[in-house]
Amino acid sequence: MDLDLTAEQKLIQETARDFARAELEPVAAQLDQGDDRTPFLANLKKLAELGFMGLNVKECYGGSEAGVIAFSVAMTEIARSCASTAVTLSVNNMVCEVIQAVGSEEQKRAYIPRICSGDYAAGSFALTESGAGSDPSGMTTQAVADGDGFVLNGAKLFITSAPYAGLFVVWAVTDREAPKGKGISCFLVEAGSPGLIIGREEKKMGQHASATNELLFDNCRVPATALMGRLNDGFRIAVGELAGGRIGIGSLGLGIGLAAMEYATRYATQRSQFGQKISGFQALQWIIADSFTELEAARLLLMNAAFKKEQGKPFGKEASMAKLYATEAANRACYAATQLLGGYGYTRDFPVERYTRDARICTIYEGTSEIQRLIIAREILRTFS
Amino acid sequence: MKILVCIKQVPDLESRFKPNGSKLWYDEADLAFRMNEYDEYAVEQAVRLREQLGDAADVTVLSIGPDRVGEALKKAMAMGCDRAVHIADPDALLRDPWQIASIIASFAGGRGFDLIFTGMQSQDRGSAQVGVLVAELLGISCSTTLVGFACDGEYVIAKRELEGGIKGVVKLRLPALVTCQLGLNVPRYPTLPNIMKAKRKELLVIPVAELLATGPVAATVSFHPPMRKGSGMVLEGDVSTLVEQVIGILKEKTAVLR
Numbered sequence: 156m157d158l159d160l161t162a163e164q165k166l167i168q169e170t171a172r173d174f175a176r177a178e179l180e181p182v183a184a185q186l187d188q189g190d191d192r193t194p195f196l197a198n199l200k201k202l203a204e205l206g207f208m209g210l211n212v213k214e215c216y217g218g219s220e221a222g223v224i225a226f227s228v229a230m231t232e233i234a235r236s237c238a239s240t241a242v243t244l245s246v247n248n249m250v251c252e253v254i255q256a257v258g259s260e261e262q263k264r265a266y267i268p269r270i271c272s273g274d275y276a277a278g279s280f281a282l283t284e285s286g287a288g289s290d291p292s293g294m295t296t297q298a299v300a301d302g303d304g305f306v307l308n309g310a311k312l313f314i315t316s317a318p319y320a321g322l323f324v325v326w327a328v329t330d331r332e333a334p335k336g337k338g339i340s341c342f343l344v345e346a347g348s349p350g351l352i353i354g355r356e357e358k359k360m361g362q363h364a365s366a367t368n369e370l371l372f373d374n375c376r377v378p379a380t381a382l383m384g385r386l387n388d389g390f391r392i393a394v395g396e397l398a399g400g401r402i403g404i405g406s407l408g409l410g411i412g413l414a415a416m417e418y419a420t421r422y423a424t425q426r427s428q429f430g431q432k433i434s435g436f437q438a439l440q441w442i443i444a445d446s447f448t449e450l451e452a453a454r455l456l457l458m459n460a461a462f463k464k465e466q467g468k469p470f471g472k473e474a475s476m477a478k479l480y481a482t483e484a485a486n487r488a489c490y491a492a493t494q495l496l497g498g499y500g501y502t503r504d505f506p507v508e509r510y511t512r513d514a515r516i517c518t519i520y521e522g523t524s525e526i527q528r529l530i531i532a533r534e535i536l537r538t539f540s
Numbered sequence: 541m542k543i544l545v546c547i548k549q550v551p552d553l554e555s556r557f558k559p560n561g562s563k564l565w566y567d568e569a570d571l572a573f574r575m576n577e578y579d580e581y582a583v584e585q586a587v588r589l590r591e592q593l594g595d596a597a598d599v600t601v602l603s604i605g606p607d608r609v610g611e612a613l614k615k616a617m618a619m620g621c622d623r624a625v626h627i628a629d630p631d632a633l634l635r636d637p638w639q640i641a642s643i644i645a646s647f648a649g650g651r652g653f654d655l656i657f658t659g660m661q662s663q664d665r666g667s668a669q670v671g672v673l674v675a676e677l678l679g680i681s682c683s684t685t686l687v688g689f690a691c692d693g694e695y696v697i698a699k700r701e702l703e704g705g706i707k708g709v710v711k712l713r714l715p716a717l718v719t720c721q722l723g724l725n726v727p728r729y730p731t732l733p734n735i736m737k738a739k740r741k742e743l744l745v746i747p748v749a750e751l752l753a754t755g756p757v758a759a760t761v762s763f764h765p766p767m768r769k770g771s772g773m774v775l776e777g778d779v780s781t782l783v784e785q786v787i788g789i790l791k792e793k794t795a796v797l798r
């Protein structure tokens with residue numbers, strides 16, 4: 156057993172941290188407040204050139220072939236400085252990985268290098284609909300075979316990166332008669348396809364630089380080659396890929412939680428009340444001790460899930476445990492950090508306020524905490540029955 | 541052209557330092573190490589020269605220290621150095637500049653390096669002696685504190701930083717050694733594919749005993765971590781002098797202004 160990172164993993168962590176501090180940190184607060192995404196998109200391009208969009212993708216498709224542990228530590232470092240950049244990275248990596256896992260050779264060669272190189276600013280993962288969130292198998296977007304292709308109709312909701320994505324991985328019903336989840340297929344839809352409409356952008360609580368949009372299909376025609384994987388086999392693909400994405404979102408949550416607690420702890424060693432540093436009060440020391448203990452536990456859960464995935468072992472339960480725990484711990488860490496800063500923590504002059512808003516979505520997207528518990532319980536109960 | 545870059549791994553300067561058991565240096569436990577900042581300028585300049593000369597150039601990166609310096613060497617290879625030499629020495633941090641320079645000179649002697657890059661100084665010990673001592677031991681020309689560099693294969697044109705913002709230009713015939721200062725270049729981030737590929741590059745390990753033949757000439761007598769300071773620097777005067785002072789400080793002490 157070895158809990159140390161390899162030299163390569165450490166260097167990737169260092170590179171992510173150096174980049175995040177030098178390039179992401181200085182613009183994060185401004186991006187949180189404004190509408191101009193120019194610096195955000197410019198940094199995504201630089202991150203792509205450094206190899207952060209395909210960490211667990213083979214070199215022959217333009218990936219870095221650095222593995223899942225490297226992906227997790229890189230996500231954490233990026234999220235420490237900018238959660239919006241981190242979520243975009245997480246989704247881009249997930250899109251590359253799903254194509255690598257189930258795409259045809261032509262699809263892999265056509266799309267993965269474009270996301271890895273930054274030619275496409277982003278890829279989108281379009282699963283959720285207004286009536287199908289936690290239960291995506293209830294989706295109604297349809298794809299009907301028509302001549303030498305398919306025609307898509309319907310609407311997706313909450314799609315990360317939609318306005319600047321070059322490619323959309325889209326799930327749609329292809330067999331309405333099939334039992335739930337058995338009649339869904341997966342398509343690769345290029346931006347600019349006729350009938351693909353980028354809808355309204357959500358006004359969110361946090362992660363402002365990352366766009367979240369509605370996506371509409373109005374007789375959107377795609378060629379037969381847009382089908383990814385086998386017909387009616389799409390739901391299984393989505394479920395499998397989300398497990399990997401959960402390692403990304405857990406790592407993202409960890410990064411925000413660490414940023415909040417590191418900021419707050421430093422603050423507590425400088426702020427005086429009652430004639431002493433507030434870090435001298437045992438009440439606050441216990442908050443610091445508990446928060447860092449939880450974040451360390453989150454890190455170890457993430458490393459365990461990442462290690463299992465990297466080894467090619469089943470990791471679904473572990474990824475759900477890590478995502479559940481890390482994102483909940485991150486929210487508790489942000490709450491604690493605000494408490495340590497007192498009134499200052501509630502103002503925009505201090506970054507803890509932004510961290511707190513950015514962390515909130517982490518227990519919701521890529522499967523809510525409740526859904527993670529459902530998956531974990533199902534896996535555990537299976538071994539008892 | 542055979543190029544050598546000498547790098548040191550130093551603690552992250554944001555760390556809290558405390559004296560070690562012997563009270564002669566800092567305690568290494570709990571410290572995160574990384575490549576000395578000035579050495580990053582050295583690596584970057586060597587890699588740029590390699591890119592300029594193509595396969596006619598070959599860059600070796602060298603570091604003396606315990607196992608962990610392998611990480612710094614891999615970073616240098618990920619940035620573009622061709623091969624690495626790790627001189628395995630668990631006590632490297634305790635050695636004086638003379639011993640370090642002697643080890644490097646004894647490795648480099650007879651290997652025909654045309655150009656050697658080092659950092660201007662290390663961020664921890666800060667002696668600024670290793671580079672010049674290596675040049676002296678090898679009997680080659682040397683210029684320090686570079687903020688500008690050009691090389692045509694026969695001569696190096698070095699722009700040096702002198703005191704008070706004055707620059708000097710020096711022409712050196714190869715073989716030569718130069719020490720690199722902040723402002724020389726902006727080191728690249730190693731790309732992730734290159735970090736992974738660096739694993740396949742040659743990393744030669746040489747025990748220090750094979751190269752060290754001399755004792756120290758200077759001994760550290762005691763080590764003092766910085767006193768906790770209550771306040772920062774206070775500048776006084778009217779606005780125009782204040783602005784000048786701030787710009788001067790930012791230029792000289794930070795990377796914010798160049």
Ligand SMILES: Cc1cc2nc3c(=O)[nH]c(=O)nc-3n(C[C@H](O)[C@H](O)[C@H](O)COP(=O)(O)OP(=O)(O)OC[C@H]3O[C@@H](n4cnc5c(N)ncnc54)[C@H](O)[C@@H]3O)c2cc1C
Nearest residue numbers: 280281282283288289313314315367519520521522523525
């Ligand atoms: C900023 C943002 C970005 C997003 N990005 C993407 C994206 O890129 N692609 C994409 O496809 N989707 C994306 N989503 C959608 C996200 O994955 C969903 O919002 C999430 O899965 C929850 O679905 P819902 O919002 O419909 O909530 P609902 O499913 O309606 O859930 C409401 C509540 O009911 C609970 N609940 C539901 N079912 C159960 C159950 N069986 N047992 C117990 N409790 C249950 C939930 O846990 C939750 O607390 C994004 C969402 C946001 C806000």
